[in-house]
Amino acid sequence: MKQMIIHGGKPLKGDVWIGGAKNSTVSLIPAAILSRTPVTLECVPRIADVDNLMDLLHEMDVKCDFKETTLHIDPTAIKMSPLPAGKIKSLRASYYFMGALLGRFGKAVVGFPGGDDIGPRPIDQHIKGFEALGATVKNENDQIVISAPEGGLTGNDIDLAMPSVGATVNIIMASVTAHGQTVIKNAAKEPEIIDLATFLNNMGAVIRGAGTDTIRIDGVEKIASKIPHTIIPDRIEAGTYISLAACIGDGIRIHNIIEEHLDSYLAKVEEMGVVIDADEDSLFVYPAGDLKMVQVKTNPYPGFATDLQQPITPLLLSAKSGEGVIIDNIYPKRVRHIPELQKMGADIKVEDNIILVHPTSELHGARVHADEIRAGASLMIAGLMADGETVIDNADNILRGYDRVEEKLRKLGADVTIQNA
Structure with a gap:
């Protein structure tokens, strides 16, 4: 079993290239x-x-x-x-x-x-x-x-x-x-x-x-x-880095994307107030200002992808006011990342398979467990945002879905290590 160890709270900056889907x-x-x-x-x-x-x-x-x-x-x-x-x-x-x-x-x-x-x-x-x-x-x-x-x-x-x-x-x-x-x-x-x-x-x-x-x-x-x-670029990996860039980025360009594959996701992120410039096959995500809460409902393509509801969750935690709502119409039980985020101080809960998110001014490092790929991505972003050390157990799940993730994060300036538990 692998562990991902993150020393968070450091602004990330630079360029990241998305792998094949x-x-x-x-x-x-x-x-x-x-x-x-x-x-x-x-x-x-x-x-x-x-x-x-x-x-x-x-x-x-x-x-x-x-x-x-x-x-x-x-x-x-x-x-x-x-x-x-x-x-x-x-x-x-x-x-x-x-x-x-x-x-x-x-x-x-x-x-x-x-x-x-x-x-x-x-x-x-x-x-x-x-x-x-x-x-x-x-x-x-x-x-x-x-x-x-x-x-x-x-x-x-x-x-x-x-x-x-x-x-x-x-x-x-x-x-x-x-x-x-x-x-x-x-x-x-x-x-x-x-x-x-x-x-x-x-x-x-x-x-x-x-x-x-x-x-x-x-x-x-x-x-x-x-x-x-x-192989086409990975729209889920791209969406994950967009969330990461908005949460903790100081200006990040994301290369090798097909923008129309991300239409539903980008519409929701921009509704929150994230500023993004699109180029032919790349996006530049500006540092986030005051963000507002939104409601997310997953649906079959071209709707909001179920695989992106967890990576967008830390971004909702960054909002300044209101209540965010996530309803996963594809996999309603996809909520196992919520108790792990709570360990890090997130003001978030589940009621009748609906995720309710409230502004969280500060996350702190904790030991958490990645039950599946996208839950791991959510915890990874939260760990990069948090003060102190976050240890993600069962990081093998992150490695199942994210191309050369340790190398890419380090190039953006993250203090992250993957090691055997």
Whole structure:
């Protein structure tokens, strides 16, 4: 287990470069096994989830070479192999191997996924999609066993009960090589879905409508990588650094962003009174003045992202008056960072899954625990704001989602160290 040790209260200044999107990367790596030729991914973030996914690829004799920000994946000698529950439980995104293996081999045997504990995240929509394509899905010895019929999967119309990113990704991967056309209705619209579709289309897949609520996939016999794919910038990492810059920054420029991916978040931050100048692919965040409280409600894209409700929380604590409200409509139970912030002196509480935030003039260092990735980000920002020393236990969760975070913070002037507990 890792610890992040922060000596806070120091204004941060300078430039930070955003890495490739975690939520794209964790679907693109499993999708790479659909290719009949080696794959090159560029702008890959240095995060623990990438290492875990590479471990799973090695279980299937898939060769990987990760240097700087470029990941080469060679699936040409891949073998069908049940993926062990122990490694699967280390990250939820491992469930993308269900769709990828089903599309490549017509069968997948995968342990039940793990990852962050942020409330119920059922995979019933994934299973509904696989079954609509003709697959059988069974639970055998705490493993999900998915099998295509003898003639292979067949395209179908699939109407999702909610716009699930995970289900949309898995159905796309399973249907790329299915017979006929698959139509996903009420599909997720996130930029990461578009990134996946672009990656697969460049390998010969036929996917239309990504980024809208109706996606059409015409199955092809096989796909093969021809050109490197550059992963889009991580909008959640960018939003986290925007919050950090407004909380404790003395002028920070954030590079490698796609501004429109952050529209809902930027609108809320600017409503608070944060002043931001936008350039072609960067933002400059000015030191915050008097900020006002706002109400935040998370919703599917293009609404306010659930992954940004925790990173914006320390910024709300910086407001001068009023009461801030955070309602997470995606994961209402995503409130485990609140008691940890209270340890640091935050005037914040939860009532009926609604987070109520009041101005907090001073945070103090404390020993806290990062229960999941974005909770860890919230505590990290609070620790940088606080007087004294903050120790974040289970900082492994921060490393799962934030590219070279210690290096980036130090370049901004932070006194931060990550070490073994």
